[in-house]
Amino acid sequence: MRLRLKSAQAAILAGLLLGADAQGQALPGQALAFDRSKGNCLTCHDIKGGDAPGNLGPQLADMKARFPDRKELTAIVFDETKRNPQTVMPPFGRNLILTDGEIEAIVDFLYTR
């Protein structure tokens, strides 16, 4: 029993690294990303696994290849207006829409896409 639990935990840990837990369930960042009162990413971005996406922003796919530097992706979610003053992307960190922890969780999730 104990051994099985341990292996389950190991599977969960491994799954987290791969973007899902042992049962293939979503990372907490996915709920935050899709929640209309939180990230609400689908309003503007097509993300695999999300319904009825908008298209103001680019599709969020191949994220590891596009953003090898995690800091860059985190900074975009925190406040993209710093890099591109004309962007319409809300400054999620600067305007306290998401906490730093929530942004990190969403970035974890995005790296599975």
Added chain:
Amino acid sequence: MKIFRAIASVVVTIAALAIAGARPATAADSIDPDADFKAFRDYFTKRFPNVPLNDFVNGPYSMDAELRKQWEAIDDFPPYDFAIDRGKQMFATPFKNGKTYGDCFPDNGVGIRQNYPYFDLQSGEVITLELALNRCRETNGEEPYSYVKDEMASLTAYMAFTSRGKPFDIKIPNDPRALAAYQKGEEYFYTRRGQLNFSCASCHVQNPGNHIRTEVLAPALGIVAAMPIYRSEWNGMGTMSRRLVTCNRQVRGVPLKPQDELYRDVEYYLSYMSNGLPVSGPGARP
């Protein structure tokens, strides 16, 4: 201020749209509505070369063929019909003092929508149709209506309907107060606000035709022409006031009071930008 011209040139640069003659920032502090008007119209017509100029008044339907089909399918029984009928009846019904709405307006209020808002040189402020209607009521000893829906939307629906096809004819008198009102409206339109950090222009200048979720964003050019509108999302009619208040809320900003002077200035600016385009209201939107 040449806010639009400045923003448009940046947007255009980003979108890599080749608009010839992007304006140099000369005399940046002068208020020049005519130059703004030309830059504004050029921006939209060059970005959407296949949209006939007069079709911009149909908002999202001018941007999206699929949405247009759905709209045409319901247009035999438009959802705003009841509002036109009600407004017509209200116009025909005298106030307690025997006067009517028609007595407050030129041509009995028929076919005049395209002249609103106007700048009133006596009071030194922008007068919208909604404001004029409530002032008419109050002058005649009646309580003012809510500005956002119901009776007000019925009255403006009827007045728009009798004006359909007439080109917007908004004038900015050569008076510093009128130019200041225009400028304040323009500034409000391009200023970001709310927790989500959106300006009106973020959606309606930078992203017309794009989708937020499944919704198609309307172009700012002609956006006033269809007011008031029946919105399925509202499950009812809404006025220009309602549209401004809900836009502010959607970006998690603090809305002004309906018919606040600044909102009227915004409507003045936007209506001037739509000069020459036909009244299409009342409209129906998803």
